[in-house]
Amino acid sequence: MTASLIIPCPHCNGLNRIPAARLGEAPRCGRCKSAVLPGKPFAVDGASFAAQLKGDLPLLLDVWADWCGPCKAFAPTFDQAARELSGRVRLAKLDSEANQPLAGQLGIRSIPSLILFKGGVEVARQSGAMALPQLLAWLRQHGL
Numbered sequence: 001m002t003a004s005l006i007i008p009c010p011h012c013n014g015l016n017r018i019p020a021a022r023l024g025e026a027p028r029c030g031r032c033k034s035a036v037l038p039g040k041p042f043a044v045d046g047a048s049f050a051a052q053l054k055g056d057l058p059l060l061l062d063v064w065a066d067w068c069g070p071c072k073a074f075a076p077t078f079d080q081a082a083r084e085l086s087g088r089v090r091l092a093k094l095d096s097e098a099n100q101p102l103a104g105q106l107g108i109r110s111i112p113s114l115i116l117f118k119g120g121v122e123v124a125r126q127s128g129a130m131a132l133p134q135l136l137a138w139l140r141q142h143g144l
Contacts, residue, residue: 005056009034010042010090013051023087041082041091046102049094053120058089058144063106063113065097071112074129081135089144116142 004017007027014031027036041062044052052059062078064071082091096103096111106115109127116124116139124142 007036007055007057007090008052009036010038010052010092013048015054037086037090039083039086041078041093044092044094045099049102052090052092053117055090056119057087058123059117060085060089060091060139061115061117062091062093063096063103063108063111063115064093065095065111067097068111070129074112077129077132077135080132084132084136085139085144089139114138116144 003020005020005023007016007018008014009016009029009032011034012029012032014029016027016030016036018027018036023037028034029036044061060081062071062074064075066072078091078093085091094102094106096108112127112129114124114126114135115122124138126138130138
């Protein structure tokens, strides 16, 4: 019997039990039928953030704003990381302007900021944009 992982759907926040051996097979949500691991960053907000912290796959959160030049420059790198890390880490984006209360709750002082969550708990934080090799090395330092 293979181990299963609990993974929240990025679209409806429903929890899905997915066999670890099948993560690479484009699993679909049992509730809304959307891709559970879309291979691209998904948006979170004040309403969905807590639900997305649940589950067994780590969550890497990019806190950004539309007016932020470095945030815009980092977006393609974050998109590429989402494709490369699919099935190992889920990547999400939080618009700090549209979700100021949550950004404040997370203690965001500069953007872009990356926060890595494992088991619903913050385990690492990094401010500033970085190149893909640096991002992947930073994640490796934290066991991913």
